Amino acid sequence: MVTLNSQSIIPFTQTTKQPLTKQKITVLQINLGKRCNLACNHCHVEAGPKRTEELSPEICQQLIELINRFPQIKTVDLTGGAPEMNYGFRPLVEAAKKAQKEVIVRSNLTIYFEPNFEDLPEYFAKNKLRIIASLPCYLEGNVDKQRGKGVYNESIHAIQLLNKLGYGNDSNLVLDLVYNPPIPRNENFSLTPDQIKLEKDYKTFLWDNFKIVFNHLFTITNIPIGRTKHYLQNQHLYVPYLKFLESHYNPGTIEHLMCRNELSIDYLGNIYDCDFNQMENLPATLPSGEKLTLEKLLSLENLDIINEIKTAPYCYGCTAGSGSSCGGSLI
Template identity: 70%
Template sequence: MQTQSRNSLNIKVTPFKQKLSDTLTKQGISILQINLGKRCNLACTHCHVEAGPKRTEELSPEICEQLIELIYKFPEIKIVDLTGGAPEMNYGFKPLVEAARKTGKQVIVRSNLTIYFEDGFADLPEYFAKHKLRIVASLPCYLADNVDKMRGTGVFDNSIKALQWLNRLGYGKKPDLILDLVYNPLLPTSEKFSLAPEQTNLEKDYKVFLQEHFEIVFNNLFTITNLPVGRTKMHLERKKLYSSYLQFLELHFNPSTVEHLMCRDQLSIDYLGNVYDCDFNQMMNLPAKTRNGETLTVTKLLEAGSLDLISEIQTAAYCYGCTAGCGSSCSGALV
């Protein structure tokens, strides 16, 4: 009853901007993160994209062609980061991979691993190896029960089989076949909130467990905070924990994370060709703005012949998730 009464109050959270000592601005853009759509073979409980098997939104041929033009036009883009949904299921995945590789860019595919066992996708591991894609794979825990609670029954077993398959191809072993894993905490069911464990130590635990039990090797573990966006936000609201979770994140704000935030050197593009500062802003429909206050699209970037049109990064309360403790980004801890 005490938790209920606390959460019925309007808990105040300081506007994120007020925590900053200076305006949050872009550095030089080197990463293009593209969300190809919401189609996915899974419907994970923590998914901030709210992706799933029943979603149909995906990249169009027209936007795909614009993105390929963008990849060719701007050599300062060093990394093309493909996400979804399951990016492999959505239109344009392979054309974008091949355009990026032809121009010498690193390609990251954010894979749920289980997609390889769906009809029509069994060629993916070999395709990834052929094009030397860096795989960032979700494995939110090394214990089966925790993974299946978050991602669905049987997901852990298929994930293990997929990782063994990738190892056989040289992933995690050869220097040009990088295999990274992602840890997400379980969603909270009470106000006993916690941040992700220290990344380096947890990585050691993952490596020992997966090697001893499954003979699996991988390169890096990324710990990512569950931001109160998408299904995570819905879960927190159902449990009457949303406001208190935001307050918890604010209390753990770490100013040393700010200079390393992923929004500073990347553009996030949705399947409609709209531009955002990060994937979380994309899901909350908070578009990037030009110096004149106009919303940005891929078309405008191409017309301007520049990626540097954003004067100030758009922020919201959920930005506390990226700046709490050791910080959180698409590449794990920030400090």
């Protein structure tokens, strides 16, 4: 396995010339667990059908208390794994909607065809959930290569079901799609395509071939963690890929980074600056250095207690080119 030579990559905060700092927290991104009906080869969470880790009733209740206690929270962003498969999904949806928060569900679309989950499209529409769905390409071969045979056709069918319910047409039923580039197979690296142009290509192809509509396309860089990291290490591409991302650092992305105004919470109740730090086990800490947990956050009665955001070499992935976040391009 290739290890990262600390001398080969410039520390992120040395490049930015100052620490990354938090702004007012308005977003909670909650990873409900690692259970998923798919095992995609680019998954940074390393989720799959054999994983059993998920939210506990105790942590779920603490999350509901957090949502109810802090009016400054505007968005509750539910992810996984397949968030819908993990304990606490519906209680969190209903608590957040009752508290008048925007609720995002990050869906793989194929979950709608699994036993006991067939009612999800109607449930999403009833609760006016914003869906951000993975469709890493508009071509069948590319999607199935990344996510598994038959995933493309199921995804198309799922979007058609959502369209029939009003998603993509009704302003209260927002459906966004996510593009992921293929994992690099050699040192011919590239940044994600222009988001606006690619969105037009997606919309044209999906309408012409399937009469599908959606709201926005988000282009997301493959961050070298999880299964992507393992693959790159095995191919001796990990350090070269990080160097490529570092060489395309764009300071204009810093203001819009998702870690600036969000907290990422795992199924155990630990707090992180972002989902990527969560997967790399880089927890957020108090100024004293104490590890931050959901229980601690509730006892302090303050969401805005993190001074500096923890950074790592993979932060160059979010700041390369036009930038990348859970909401797509930053610039």
